[in-house]
Amino acid sequence: MRTAMAAAALLAAGGTAQAATVSKSAEYTCPFPLINEQPIVAEITTELPETVEVGETVGPFQVEATTLINEDSRTGLTLVGSTTLEGTAQAKQTIITPAGSEPLNVSLTIPETDIPQTTGSFEVPASGQAPEVSFDDADVGSNNTIELGNLTLDITARTADGSIAPDPIGEFVADCTLNADQDPLLHTFEVVPGGPTEDPADIAVTPEAVDFERTQNGLTAEQTVTVANEGDLSLGINNVTLSGPDADRFMQSSDCTSVAGGQSCTVTVTYFAEGDATHNATLTIDSTDADESSVEVPLSGESFTEKVPMISVDPTEVDFGTVTVGQTQQQDLTVENTGEAVLNVTSVSVDGDTSLSLVNNGCVNVNAGATCPVTVAYAPTTEGTNTADLTIESNADGNPVLTVPLTGEGGTGSTVDFLLDVEGQSMIEANGGTLPLNGTIDAVLNLSTRMYEADLTLEKTSGTFRIIRFFSHLKAQADVAFEQVGKTTGSLIDGTLTSKSKAYVEVPKVRVSLFGFGLPIGGGDECRTAEPVTINLESPEGETFKPLEGGNLTGTYELPPLENCGALTDIINQLMAGPGNTIDLSLTPQL
Incomplete structure (x- = not known):
């Protein structure tokens, strides 16, 4: 006998066995707090089969019971102000066959039940569920019985405001004994040999194909595949795998291991959309179905990119x-x-x-x-x-x-104009040569903000540089002009002058001296830096700049590459372009 049969309750039997109605009244003695041992009566009506085949499953069983509580017990509960009771019960029974006896404890729930405040006994319901029942060849016989056993009550009594009643009535456990002067037999039934052989495991998979349709790029979609066993014998699931050209775009997870007859399990398939494309793969389910050991489910999905504004x-x-x-x-x-x-x-x-x-x-x-x-x-x-x-x-x-x-x-708009002569030089880091600088700066200083704007004009100049190529020392001379871009801006605060200027550097002519002759190697009207050079200057530390007296400025800058300078543009850039160039200027008022 693999499991026991529930008793002491109303049992709704499943399976194919024909059920008969059995009624019985059982008397128990229960030790209650304050009032000591008291009798209770349980009314039992049971739907139980008279004949069960070997291998046949009966149940699971719905358990219902009604217990009659006497007046003394009601009085004991109300002494401490109890108005309701609730809790659980454990009903103990024994099922006896030729193979032996087996106990079965059925857990019952006692719902919240009103305790009458007037004299008299009252009924307390309880319900629960017992497991399935099946029998094997060792249980075959016509005199199998189900006998009642003892009962354990776990009770909580509450007062009108819902709080637990005072001890010892508030919460107590009573181990009730079935009175010995009564017959414990509840039911007699027969176990007969089994009928026809059970159908073998038979796999059925739905749906037969999974189409995720259109899914936005970067998102996921999820669908489930149901694996059912339409046979009687257990179906083993050996493996669930993904394959195909786009298997990496899908993922599967499942709870499928062994599927009982008539039961099913679920495989969850997730699609990961990527790009603008259609993706295909195959979900394969391997099982112990003798006729169809492997089932393939085609998977497909279309990923698309949603057009959005930015x-x-x-x-x-x-x-x-x-x-x-x-x-x-x-x-x-x-x-x-x-x-x-x-x-x-x-x-x-x-x-x-x-x-x-x-x-x-x-x-x-x-x-x-x-x-x-x-x-x-x-x-x-x-x-x-x-x-x-x-x-x-x-x-x-x-x-x-x-x-x-x-x-x-x-x-405030209060300004002062000043015109200064500019004189100085710039050292070109790429060749170590210097360019003399001369010009003027015409500035307007806002006296309230100490900010100024200026027009910086630098005259054309030229410099001589030394070139080392093929172990010979050559001299190159470059003519240089400056094209101002926008205004020169800056500030004069506490005697410190700062300025920011932008200008294209133009190189109309570059020539080398060879055997006393000047040979042009590049330059031209379009030869200039690809972008404006930015020159940031500031008064040297410790020096004070005065608009009407002038002062000094120093700074560093990077000379962008030149373009449109002829066939030797790259050589000219080696002479001129690059970072780390310095500039030193002296500004003096025009007389």
Whole structure:
């Protein structure tokens, strides 16, 4: 006998055995707190089979029971203010066949039950479930029995407010004994030899193919495959694998090991979409099905990239510099949709100092690759620094809120002009030669902000450099001119002058001296640096610069490569281009 049969309850029997109704009233003696031993009566009605075949499964069993509690027990519970009781019960039975006897403990749940506050006994229900029952050849016989045993109650009594009642009634365990003066027999049944041979394991897989359809690139999709056993005997699942050209784009996990007759298990398949492509693989399930030991399930999925809008803005920050109080300066910005779907700009606003404001918003719906304008303005009303943020809200992927910092300096407008002569030299690190420098600087200094703008004019110059090639010392002479880009800007604070200048460096002629002759090797009207050179200068430490008296400036810079200088452009760049160049200037007022 592999498992025991439940008793002392109402049992709903499964399987094919014909069930008969059995009724019995069982009396128990239970030791209760305060009131000592008390009798209780359990009314048992059972649906039990009269005949069971070997190998036939009966159950599982739904257990229902009703117990009658006497007046003394009710009085003991109410003495401490109990209004409800609840808990569990363990019903002990024994099933006896020619193979021997086996105990079975059935766990029952006692739901919350009202305790009557008036005189009289009352009923307490309980319910639970016992396991399946099956028998083997050793159990065959006509006089198999089920006998009742003892009962254990685990009770919690509660007062009207839901709290546990005072000890010893509040929580107690009572080991109830089946009264000895009654017959414990509940039921007699017969176990007969088994019927026809069970059907072999038979695998059935659904669905027969899995199509994940369209899944966005970078996301995953999940579907399940059900593996069922349509036979009677257990089906063993030996292996579940993935194969095929795109097997790495799929993953499987399962709880399939052994599947009982009529039962099933699940294989979960996950698809990892990547790129813009269709992916295919095969899920293979190997089992102990004698007729179909291997089942293949085709897998397919289509990955696609969703077109989304993206946003950029130029410039990414706006510095109005110094603007005279009472005047207004505007700045245009360009918003661009760098994505592949329409960009919807839902809001453009400026938050911060009120002197910074939005003038024009030309952005609403921006097609892919298109741009739109936004204009902001600065109108200082007092001296000092003003800041705000230009905020652009849109449906841009990954960056729906774009912020552009805005700054400006309000000034009084008081300025002083000064014109200075420039004289000095620059050492070219690439060849060790020097270029003499002469020119003028015409500057306007704002007395309130100490910032200035200037026009820097440098005269054409030339320098002689030494070249070492083929173990011979050659001299090269280069003519150099400067094309200013924008204004020279800087500050004069506490006697320290700083400046930033940009200029293209032009080399109209380069020649070498060979046997007393000057041979041109490059240069020309289009020969100049590929981009402007940036020169940052500052007063030497410890020196004071005065606009009306002048002073000195020093700095370093990198000379970008030259282009359009003829066939020997690379050689000329070896002479000229590179970092580490120094510059020293002396500025004196024009008389």
